[in-house]
Amino acid sequence: xxxxxxxxxxxxxxxxxxxxxxxxxxxxxxxxxxxxxxxxxxxxxxxxxxxxxxxxxxxxxxxxxxxxxxxxxxxxxxxxxxxxxxxxxxxxxxxxxxxxxxxxxxxxxxxxxxxxxxxxxxxxxxxxxxxxxxxxxxxxxxxxxxxxxxxxxxxxxxxxxxxxxxxxxxxxxxxxxxxxxxxxxxxxxxxxxxxxxxxxxxxxxxxxxxxxxxxxxxxxxxxxxxxxxxxxxxxxxxxxxxxxxxxxxxxxxxxxxxxxxxxxxxxxxxxxxxxxxxxxxxxxxxxxxxxxx
Amino acid sequence: xxxxxxxxxxxxxxxxxxxxxxxxxxxxxxxxxxxxxxxxxxxxxxxxxxxxxxxxxxxxxxxxxxxxxxxxxxxxxxxxxxxxxxxxxxxxxxxxxxxxxxxxxxxxxxxxxxxxxxxxxxxxxxxxxxxxxxxxxxxxxxxxxxxxxxxxxxxxxxxxxxxxxxxxxxxxxxxxxxxxxxxxxxxxxxxxxxxxxxxxxxxxxxxxxxxxxxxxxxxxxxxxxxxxxxxxxxxxxxxxxxxxxxxxxxxxxxxxxxxxxxxxxxxxxxxxxxxxxxxxxxxxxxxxxxxxxxxxxxx
Numbered sequence: 001x002x003x004x005x006x007x008x009x010x011x012x013x014x015x016x017x018x019x020x021x022x023x024x025x026x027x028x029x030x031x032x033x034x035x036x037x038x039x040x041x042x043x044x045x046x047x048x049x050x051x052x053x054x055x056x057x058x059x060x061x062x063x064x065x066x067x068x069x070x071x072x073x074x075x076x077x078x079x080x081x082x083x084x085x086x087x088x089x090x091x092x093x094x095x096x097x098x099x100x101x102x103x104x105x106x107x108x109x110x111x112x113x114x115x116x117x118x119x120x121x122x123x124x125x126x127x128x129x130x131x132x133x134x135x136x137x138x139x140x141x142x143x144x145x146x147x148x149x150x151x152x153x154x155x156x157x158x159x160x161x162x163x164x165x166x167x168x169x170x171x172x173x174x175x176x177x178x179x180x181x182x183x184x185x186x187x188x189x190x191x192x193x194x195x196x197x198x199x200x201x202x203x204x205x206x207x208x209x210x211x212x213x214x215x216x217x218x219x220x221x222x223x224x225x226x227x228x229x230x231x232x233x234x235x236x237x238x239x240x241x242x243x244x245x246x247x248x249x250x251x252x253x254x255x256x257x258x259x260x261x262x263x264x265x266x267x268x269x270x271x272x273x274x275x276x277x278x279x280x281x282x283x284x285x286x287x288x289x290x291x292x293x
Numbered sequence: 294x295x296x297x298x299x300x301x302x303x304x305x306x307x308x309x310x311x312x313x314x315x316x317x318x319x320x321x322x323x324x325x326x327x328x329x330x331x332x333x334x335x336x337x338x339x340x341x342x343x344x345x346x347x348x349x350x351x352x353x354x355x356x357x358x359x360x361x362x363x364x365x366x367x368x369x370x371x372x373x374x375x376x377x378x379x380x381x382x383x384x385x386x387x388x389x390x391x392x393x394x395x396x397x398x399x400x401x402x403x404x405x406x407x408x409x410x411x412x413x414x415x416x417x418x419x420x421x422x423x424x425x426x427x428x429x430x431x432x433x434x435x436x437x438x439x440x441x442x443x444x445x446x447x448x449x450x451x452x453x454x455x456x457x458x459x460x461x462x463x464x465x466x467x468x469x470x471x472x473x474x475x476x477x478x479x480x481x482x483x484x485x486x487x488x489x490x491x492x493x494x495x496x497x498x499x500x501x502x503x504x505x506x507x508x509x510x511x512x513x514x515x516x517x518x519x520x521x522x523x524x525x526x527x528x529x530x531x532x533x534x535x536x537x538x539x540x541x542x543x544x545x546x547x548x549x550x551x552x553x554x555x556x557x558x559x560x561x562x563x564x565x566x567x568x569x570x571x572x573x574x575x576x577x578x579x580x581x582x583x584x585x586x587x588x589x590x591x592x
Contacts, residue, residue: 032394037395041413044459044466045463047438051438097333101334121520122524125527126524127567128345129548130551131348131349135348141344223418229526229527246421247423250423259430259434270421277412281412
């Protein structure tokens with residue numbers, strides 16, 4: 001009874017009721033796979049998230065707002081979101097470039113580079129923070145090049161940016177790469193043969209269909225950067241009003257047993273990550289429109 | 294004219310023949326553009342990725358292997374390594390069972406709210422690890438939901454191993470489901486239905502038909518789950534209490550040693566974790582070449 005062939009709208013409507021009924025039937029019978037899935041999701045996700053919402057709800061809206069917008073919290077959001085946004089956009093540009101280079105050109109060591117782009121996914125964040133803090137410190141390999149110019153990277157918000165770039169680097173590359181691979185070269189060649197320059201071809205022919213995909217990668221990277229803790233806490237000096245990020249602020253509140261303070265700021269982060277998740281889902285369905293064309 | 298002579302005669306004209314199959318590469322591209330682009334890409338990767346990665350090994354071994362090895366036999370290092378292994382040893386199988394069940398349930402049924410459940414499974418990827426730890430504290434902590442009951446029964450979860458395990462399981466939860474769902478969907482259920490009409494029960498069907506088909510996707514998910522489970526820092530550090538030798542996993546050891554200005558010890562442990570990352574990448578590479586899958590969701 002599989003409906004694999006594209007069916008007319010009417011057929012679909014007729015098939016809809018049995019499908020739905022089947023689902024209800026299955027739901028009441030609950031095969032054990034479903035029981036495990038729903039049970040695990042409840043214990044691991046639904047209960048903790050509900051606990052957090054209820055804890056936040058014990059605060060009156062005015063109190064909530066006051067904690068959520070306290071000066072220290074505002075400056076932490078500022079450092080977190082602004083830095084995450086800038087680094088995500090930077091990775092959008094360079095990630096697209098890396099994907100382009102990996103898809104379109106051949107050069108020695110290409111396969112090695114392709115494989116190692118995923119390093120930030122595999123490398124524990126504490127290790128990333130440790131080595132970035134060393135390399136970008138005033139006497140580190142890269143930091144010492146900037147120190148004479150008066151630019152300090154480790155233990156400033158610039159360091160936070162470096163850590164965020166590191167941990168979110170693969171997202172854009174890995175989202176753009178497969179799309180670029182499937183893109184037909186004929187279209188580009190047609191544009192060339194019609195006299196478009198390389199830049200025009202890129203700007204008018206390649207970029208528009210690629211754009212939603214790049215944005216998806218940027219959003220994924222942004223969401224990861226906003227929540228990142230391990231590498232940023234090590235490379236930052238965690239000084240309030242300077243380079244203190246929101247996750248570290250939550251951590252500090254917890255250390256002071258200020259659970260409601262931690263919860264309020266945690267709620268802000270949670271809601272924002274949910275919004276980003278929605279945005280990513282929307283972006284992905286936008287990008288998918290180009291698949292069928 | 295012999296064929297050879299003919300060939301050598303034709304060759305000079307190659308540049309002008311447009312339909313030459315040997316020249317699929319765009320010759321119109323002026324050669325310096327790719328070189329510049331490759332240069333920029335490599336420069337960015339070197340600055341952000343390769344130099345920091347090399348630095349881990351350099352720092353750990355710059356005084357030779359002696360200090361590295363002596364750091365590895367420290368009591369607190371060994372206990373951190375054991376704890377990390379134990380966390381992964383429990384969290385990975387549990388998440389695998391969940392992931393397989395969820396993948397089966399979701400890929401094999403079309404139902405309203407399917408996308409919603411998929412997004413819910415993805416949630417741990419978008420929730421900040423610190424927030425995840427905070428949520429666990431709010432449920433199991435002293436003033437949390439179950440705090441009173443747990444205390445009455447003498448069960449300690451927060452600032453103890455069970456809390457660290459919950460945190461580890463939380464952050465590494467979606468990988469298996471994420472990798473297996475698309476494989477199952479692409480596979481379709483024809484073979485399974487065939488097995489069932491031939492009289493196989495559902496367990497036999499899973500073991501003999503489904504599992505062999507999804508093994509590479511499953512393995513891929515397992516590798517990612519394991520890497521995340523062993524490397525998790527944020528969520529675990531919120532709920533661990535971070536007592537050296539007791540509730541300190543390897544990533545926590547790295548940070549703690551660094552903060553105590555024991556940089557050498559920090560890098561010795563970091564090298565172990567970096568090797569874990571290298572092994573993960575190599576296995577991933579092998580699997581990708583074998584199957585052509587490539588995860589874009591690998592947070």
